[in-house]
Amino acid sequence: MDDQAWHAKSIEILTDIKAWRQAHPTATFVEIEEEVHTRLMELEAHVLQDAAAASKRRAWGQSTDTLAPLCPTCSVPLQARGKRERTLHGNGxxxxxxSRTYGICPKCGSGLFPPR
Ligand SMILES: [Zn+2]
Incomplete structure (x- = not known):
């Protein structure tokens, strides 16, 4: 999603919450909290999915136009060692x-998931 889509989504969620509040004028604090939480989880899921899609685009080790990240200790490019999957869990x-490319440092041999 681009910034405009994000903006539209946020407005939509806020509008939904307001509309729900108007339709439920006697809702308790807990009920309101639950409703707000449900809506925000929806936004959270979008944020996570967007992050996942972005990391796919950043895959390295497969083409020459994406540079391998450097070992934080030796500052040499990591060698790609295939894909590893990592599952992130949202609070909701x-x-x-x-799916991230896993890298091994050819100098010190330490393996790591690049942070990006
Ligand atoms: Zn190293």
Whole structure:
């Protein structure tokens, strides 16, 4: 999603919450909290999915136009060692699986998931 889509989504959620509040004028604090939480989880799921899609685009080790990240200790490019999957869990219970390229440092031999 681009910034405009994000903006539209946020407004939509806020509008939904306001509309719900008007339709439920006697809702208790707990009920309101629950409703707000449900709506925000929806936004959270979008944020996570967007992050997952972005990390796919950043895959390295497959083409020459994406540079391998450097070992934080030796500052040499990591060698790609295939894909590893990592599942992130949102607070609302939704999960997103990220597929990241796993790298090994040819100098010190330490393996790591690049942070990006
Ligand atoms: Zn190293």
């Amino acid at each position: 219970g939704q999960s997103v699986t990220l």
